[in-house]
Amino acid sequence: MARSADAAPPDLSGLLELARDRRLDIKPVLLRVQSDLFCAAPARDPATVRAFESLACGLIPTVDADTAAIVAEKLAPLADTPQSVLALLAAHGGRARDAVVRLSPALSTGVLDAAGNGPGLDAVIAQRDDLGRALVDDLTRRDDPEIDLALAGNPHIRLDGPALERLVARARERRDLAARLVAREDAPAVDLAPLYLDADPERRAAIRAGIAARAALRPLARPAARGAGAALTALAQSRDTARFGEALCEALGLGPVEWDVADPARHDLLALGLRAAGLTDEEAIYVFLRLDPEIGRSVEAVFRLARLFRETEAATARDLLAAILGSTPAERVATPDQHRPAHGPASPKLRPQAAPLRPALPERTRRTQAST
Template sequence: MPSRGPSDLDLERLTSLATARDDVAPVVLRVQADLFAAARRRDDAEAVAFAELAVALLPRVDADTAAHVARRVAALPETPLSVAASLAACGGEAGRLVAALSPHAGALVRDPALDSPLATLARARRADLSPPEIERLAALADPAIDRALADNPRAILQGRVRDALVARARTEVRLAEALLARSDLEPEDAAALYPHAEPARRAAILARLAATPRPTGAATVLPRPPLDVAAALVGAAERSDRAAFGSQLALALGLDSVPDWRFDEPARHDLLAFALLAAGLSEEAAIRIFLTLDPRIARSVETVFGLVARLRATPRSVAARLVSCVYDVTLASHRRGARHVPVLASDERRRAAPAKSGALSFVDRAARRERG
């Protein structure tokens, strides 16, 4: 026959003994937690009796004993709320275990005892987070909590929570990587994090944008810019005047303000090609810009060829959506004095074998010199 635990009277006597002798309390509590956890059945009477002992002794025991009790009983559905609250009040490892394992963690979410960094982090990793609790955790704007939520595949990230995390991920690489690894990230949100994506994921982002309908209000294909705007872009690039170039590019895209382009950063080289493509510049003009705007781009034949490949392989509509998402801007669909060119026509011309312009011939010659 299975062994039976002590009777209610026995537990009362043990509680009295343990409260009178601090050196006995840890042993009594550890043993009773082990017995409660090992029991095949835990009825209400046994749970109440254990709760009375645990609540009385937990404030008197050391942190190691509290952690031992939490490891044994925190996850049990029969463990009373009063025991979970007392363990949480112990803080430290006991509090973290309650936050991570206890079915009562949701009821204790406003308990100051669960506000320690470890306990909060443990809650963010739980599989049973409710939408209100996810929102409360995201509102903390703590980088570790943000990453735990992003890494938690069972956490439903939507609405304001998703928007806040994506916004913070624009400047937080590890958070961006965690969000990009999620299967439920919307195409526009993934596109916003394009600068932090590795090459294979970048290709997947472009493919998803091409395969999904454009959301209402999202970037559309722009008319070609007037000749003077295109000439001003090329001229600013040839002078290496990044400020003037950035302003002219914003004008070409119909933006009200100038984004922080940062094309000089390797992770954003692609965005230069996409922005020029979205603005409707010719391939020759774009290549001239690649070769003059920034020496870190111009001196790498591999980089220049990669950007040219982006120009030829990416539809303008996809480039426009990507630029809009990364820089969180709305591209204007109409500009005074702009000339409309059909999308299909531009794509066909871009995919056709290019003419040997001066700029392209320069790139070809550079490539041949590298090959020796």
Template structure:
């Protein structure tokens, strides 16, 4: 570092001389401070005095550069970081995101401020208590939730992860971030199946199949009356009739079945046909005739045909329930609210006749699996 005599001269220049010298002086002194090791108490005090005097006098870009350099450094003077935090903007966000140990009172100040950029910066930290993660998620801000999902070093509480998954069904960037997490349970990954990259979908279903094996197996009768009726509606491109019939066959509300038919990936349709008992040949005929947009992609048809050939009915049922957020009613064709969470047994808990999960069971089911 520059010695005290040099610093005193530079400080006088910064305060009384040309304004254009101040940003360069702050950047140079910051670089010198970071490069010097070890730091004596006098060095830290001298740098803090100079930096705190210059921070209010320099432009936001300079403050941001200095904050990004200083914030991660364990020897950075607290007074300087506090001055940068109070200066706002990108400098404050850099301090919030990168300071090794963010003081609790600073964290509380950020939460109280409600400043979007600071909340996003806070959401990137790996050391947040569960209560803070919940408070951030409760803001229902897309950028904050995306930052939480992308923060793979953060242990996200199960209830927050569940809420993120529900929101991600209609938010592709959020789904992409969640699917990249190694701690995402298989049933939650399955809830985002249509939004997953094609190469990931088979992997997700394979993970889910390991949990589906504990459930009873079901055969798929070829050439059933239901299959023949579905093929007839598909051949006539009668989506309304097809939707009503598939809803009745697998236990869905008609309005929810519409989501199956409008899924551009075709994955929900494939899962539904597996559950309804169609063979792979029958399913391909549906893919080729029901929706011209789906039939135009040869690659999609091959992918969906492979899905039908390689996925058993119980895995398909678990995946479709997760995607739609509903329990399929096997008896009466009704459906009920479903939350993508795992029971202690490793299989999603099912209520009688599609009834909503009780709070006690729901809490119990949130153990991470897969």
């Protein structure tokens, strides 16, 4: 027959008697059973909490690390779990300590001391879901690989601004960190532009869109180097990838770049470089067909690169290249023979007279200023 809701809890005196038998070690079982009952209790009055605290504090130091970890993952998230119990679990170290530090709603000094309070806990603290912006910013300043990975993989915190910039800068040299950052849907796509080559196709498209929106607000792009198309197609014909790369860098005004056209993950870099260099559609497709045999033999690869070339503005390609390669964009100014609308954003007549944008003042502030 089912036990009523207000019936007394099960009598565990038999388990307690067995626990005293030195021939048997049922302490881990007893601790787990008691922890499950404590977690499942619909309400925990002070007497229940004290009874559980007394039993748990006697058993926790005697159990193995795996049992302590299992119990810690169950008890740490509960606000009713006594701090003394959490401190003993944290003192076990390993997974039990990490569960307490990561999941406990409140961490007392005693619990932190038991966990070995210090820089060694920072990577675990970085996994908490209640981190404020100031703490996230502070943790990114540590330049610790484990902390960086924990923050990048923490879905409960917001990563943006200087904190995200630091992580992105370090992710240039760390593929594991880059993979976690580009997987974050909450991170502004434009801020992830330096990690473009580590992103999947959907994320790459979002990054290009963000760069395009920002590039549209700047002056017109500088004209492409004259004769670049003819020189690059000739080098593509000879399949001299080393000289081709040097010529493309010269056309773009860049220092040495590892184009590595044989790597499919870097094919976009080639298309962006050709677009930024001002090649025509026909010239770019010729390069795709001739420069690298693996690209040229793949109809799908040629079509994809040609589509990327056509859909990307030259200014967007230049800015995106600069972000990926970590270089400063070349000066983008309009030349005298380029058309500039009379009322466009680049018009020299209107730009000096444009009033600076200012945020709207609250109504109370406007009334105060008017009265003075």
